[in-house]
Amino acid sequence: MNEVAAIRNYKTDTLLIGFSDLVALRNERPMVLTAGRGVFVTDENGREYLEAMAGFCCAALGYNDQELVEAATRQMRMLPFSPAAYNRTVPVVLELAERLAEISPIPGAHVAFATSGSEINDTMIKFAWHANVGAGQPKRRKIISRIGGYHGNTALTNALGGTPEHHEAFGLPMHDHLHVSQPVAQPGEDEAAMVERLAAELRATIEQAGPETVAIFIAEPVSFAADVCIPPPSYFPRLQDVLNEYGILMYSDEVITGFGRTGEFWAGPGVGVVPDVMMMSKGLSSAYQPIAASLMAPQFYERLEFATRKSGWLAHAGTSNAHPVAAAVALKVLDIFKSRDIMGHVQRVLPEWQKQLAAIEDHPLVSGTRSIGLMAGVTLHPGDLAKDVYQAAMHENLMIRPGTNMIKMTPPLIISQSEIVELFVRLRRALDRVLHGKQNG
Ligand SMILES: Cc1ncc(COP(=O)(O)O)c(C=O)c1O
Numbered sequence: 001m002n003e004v005a006a007i008r009n010y011k012t013d014t015l016l017i018g019f020s021d022l023v024a025l026r027n028e029r030p031m032v033l034t035a036g037r038g039v040f041v042t043d044e045n046g047r048e049y050l051e052a053m054a055g056f057c058c059a060a061l062g063y064n065d066q067e068l069v070e071a072a073t074r075q076m077r078m079l080p081f082s083p084a085a086y087n088r089t090v091p092v093v094l095e096l097a098e099r100l101a102e103i104s105p106i107p108g109a110h111v112a113f114a115t116s117g118s119e120i121n122d123t124m125i126k127f128a129w130h131a132n133v134g135a136g137q138p139k140r141r142k143i144i145s146r147i148g149g150y151h152g153n154t155a156l157t158n159a160l161g162g163t164p165e166h167h168e169a170f171g172l173p174m175h176d177h178l179h180v181s182q183p184v185a186q187p188g189e190d191e192a193a194m195v196e197r198l199a200a201e202l203r204a205t206i207e208q209a210g211p212e213t214v215a216i217f218i219a220e221p222v223s224f225a226a227d228v229c230i231p232p233p234s235y236f237p238r239l240q241d242v243l244n245e246y247g248i249l250m251y252s253d254e255v256i257t258g259f260g261r262t263g264e265f266w267a268g269p270g271v272g273v274v275p276d277v278m279m280m281s282k283g284l285s286s287a288y289q290p291i292a293a294s295l296m297a298p299q300f301y302e303r304l305e306f307a308t309r310k311s312g313w314l315a316h317a318g319t320s321n322a323h324p325v326a327a328a329v330a331l332k333v334l335d336i337f338k339s340r341d342i343m344g345h346v347q348r349v350l351p352e353w354q355k356q357l358a359a360i361e362d363h364p365l366v367s368g369t370r371s372i373g374l375m376a377g378v379t380l381h382p383g384d385l386a387k388d389v390y391q392a393a394m395h396e397n398l399m400i401r402p403g404t405n406m407i408k409m410t411p412p413l414i415i416s417q418s419e420i421v422e423l424f425v426r427l428r429r430a431l432d433r434v435l436h437g438k439q440n441g
Helices: 002-008 068-079 089-104 117-134 164-170 191-209 236-245 300-310 326-338 342-360 385-397 416-438
Strands: 033-037 038-044 048-051 110-114 142-146 177-180 214-219 249-253 277-280 290-296 366-372 373-381 406-409
Touching: 002 068, 033 117, 033 177, 048 416, 068 326, 089 110, 089 290, 110 117, 117 214, 117 249, 117 277, 117 290, 117 300, 142 191, 164 191, 177 191, 191 236, 236 249, 290 300, 342 366, 342 373, 342 416, 373 385, 385 406, 385 416
Parallel strands: 142 177, 142 214, 214 249, 249 277
Antiparallel strands: 033 038, 038 048, 110 290, 277 290, 366 373, 373 406
């Protein structure tokens, strides 16, 4: 009770909260969450919400996993911090790198760490630039990404994905950015025609920029940001042919999709992505600690290593990169995926998830659903209702995310069958609220 009372006394308009209306926040108290239990979170008034977003698609193991808490506590007691730099590191970080390399879809991968998805993407772009400078190709800097995707919040990564709204807000992109389309079929287009159109667009983009200036193509295997855009099987292999032709690196951003989100441990292999570099975060520690990692193919790493010869070292490190406490938590996440058979659990609950998604399509405000594993989008009709449904869901004690013309859900992977049923009961009630609100004018 004391803890709750103390929270009530905070002056809340001092804090900048992202993805929020700053003007409204001057007068409105933000939601203040105080506790978590499995797939539920509780606010300061004791109201419990079914958290169908796992935070930002990250709290895969739910909100009160004691094994993760203990792993963090143990490491904090032993050695709470040590920088990973100047030829120094700690056992948990070495072990985590080893274990990630073992489960990597890239054979013989080398591993680097950072603190967030944005930072690891940013870092890996720097590393490609470094390798290219080392190879005598300093002009090979441009990055191709897909409009509507998301690769982070730094000035560099924000310009990669996002929407015109993002770019306008921050004066992005800077130079070196090229954008192509998402794999979304135009009316009347079949898979083959769409993939050929997108391969031609990619080729034209490279040719126009000057092939010798293009370094990287970056994509999420499945783009959550681009309204759960699931590519058809021939899309990535076809783009990969074009990239190989021009010697452009393939970067796979598995920051959301890695660690089981799409029903497979990694999403890339299932959709034909063969990356030179692959990034992960979120599920890596189930978001209990900020940590991100990349897996680098040996050929890429060797080029980077070669580039460092001139200065005699890699001129890059970060205070909290490869943080021991975060690494200890990530190691425990890997253990839990095995000991509790998390991937098996996801497979067992998926039929209920799919059944419920199919059933919600009969709602008058729903025009369709898209899903892969425990990631789903419910398309709304008319399309401008996402924020209304989001608000209505809050009234029904359900947290979802508004998209462009859809609401999106990525619950913790530990969600049970009965919690999935409950989630859709609340979603239907939220949709009904909006429907009746509109009908009543
Ligand atoms: C695909 C993808 N990449 C990168 C990021 C950035 O990660 P972070 O928010 O940890 O910086 C996100 C965040 O949602 C993401 O979805």
